[in-house]
Amino acid sequence: MVKIKDIELREKNPASSLLNEMCSCGFQATNLSQAVELIEQMKKENSTIFLSFTANLVSSGLRGIITEICRKKFVDCIITTAGSIDHDIVKTLIDYQLGSFDSDDVELHKKGINRIGNIFAENKGFQLFEKEMQPVLEKLYKKNKFVSPSELAAFLGENISDEKSFLYHCSKNKIPVFCPGITDGAIGLQLYFFKQKHSDFHVDVTQDMNDLAQKVLTANKTSAIILGGGISKHHTIGANLLRDGLDYAVYVSTATELDGSLSGARTKEAKSWGKLQEKGKSVNVFCDASIALPLIASALKEKNLL
Numbered sequence: 008m009v010k011i012k013d014i015e016l017r018e019k020n021p022a023s024s025l026l027n028e029m030c031s032c033g034f035q036a037t038n039l040s041q042a043v044e045l046i047e048q049m050k051k052e053n054s055t056i057f058l059s060f061t062a063n064l065v066s067s068g069l070r071g072i073i074t075e076i077c078r079k080k081f082v083d084c085i086i087t088t089a090g091s092i093d094h095d096i097v098k099t100l101i102d103y104q105l106g107s108f109d110s111d112d113v114e115l116h117k118k119g120i121n122r123i124g125n126i127f128a129e130n131k132g133f134q135l136f137e138k139e140m141q142p143v144l145e146k147l148y149k150k151n152k153f154v155s156p157s158e159l160a161a162f163l164g165e166n167i168s169d170e171k172s173f174l175y176h177c178s179k180n181k182i183p184v185f186c187p188g189i190t191d192g193a194i195g196l197q198l199y200f201f202k203q204k205h206s207d208f209h210v211d212v213t214q215d216m217n218d219l220a221q222k223v224l225t226a227n228k229t230s231a232i233i234l235g236g237g238i239s240k241h242h243t244i245g246a247n248l249l250r251d252g253l254d255y256a257v258y259v260s261t262a263t264e265l266d267g268s269l270s271g272a273r274t275k276e277a278k279s280w281g282k283l284q285e286k287g288k289s290v291n292v293f294c295d296a297s298i299a300l301p302l303i304a305s306a307l308k309e310k311n312l313l
Contacts, residue, residue, distance in 0.1 A: 026039065026302060035292060039292050052227075057084045059086045061234065086242050087184065095173055103132075105126065110127075146166070153209050154209070154211070155215040159189070188238045231256045257290050258274055258289070260292075
């Protein structure tokens with residue numbers, strides 16, 4: 008039994024100290040503190056770490072933390088969606104703006120503004136994205152007509168000069184970016200348009216399965232930090248079936264398990280599938296990642312782990 012302790016407010020209270028106190032607070036504060044401890048263990052045991060996240064996080068200021076994680080080579084592998092690639096590149100071309108959840112969406116549409124929660128992304132950015140993408144794809148086509156999504160992501164990273172981009176640092180640090188749903192986004196449309204001119208150009212999703220499998224099978228231990236759900240989450244835990252499951256997992260999500268969705272499924276459900284080992288350690292943090300990730304990352308940085 009652990010005694011519930013009151014959190015003391017101090018003039019100077021670093022994130023790592025605050026999270027230590029939150030461990031005995033109760034509710035999700037405890038889970039958040041335990042997530043930091045488990046991520047510390049992942050690093051100390053030199054496990055292969057998979058970072059999974061959804062596109063909406065890249066549209067937000069969390070892109071800066073994701074980029075720092077990649078710059079510091081804190082993780083070994085990224086698994087994400089096409090939208091993450093879209094937003095990462097578009098944000099090198101135009102700034103996103105803070106809006107409101109209660110905006111008039113019909114008026115926004117008339118003004119050429121796309122809403123992501125309370126974040127505004129102008130159509131102008133995606134128009135610039137199209138102008139940027141087609142020449143880059145032409146350049147790639149001359150080099151290789153058959154590529155995997157991770158090879159495409161690496162090539163895109165090579166052609167980005169903005170150091171705020173996570174793709175830039177993944178390419179530089181040889182961190183593979185796996186994107187099983189590569190056609191589900193603006194980049195998918197650009198690939199479709201490109202193939203109208205070059206029908207012999209192919210992006211083979213199955214080609215990445217071998218590289219991902221090797222990451223899983225050759226690891227001493229595997230760990231996952233999973234932000235959100237969807238295809239990114241499932242591809243991460245599903246790949247680890249090859250080794251009878253992850254050793255460690257941290258889930259950060261606001262989704263519920265009550266509808267049977269994969270996005271809302273807790274780590275214990277993954278054990279029934281063999282995606283997390285029966286004796287595997289895990290923490291579920293029921294929290295918006297825009298709140299949880301800055302606290303987790305700040306604590307890890309103060310501990311000189313990030």
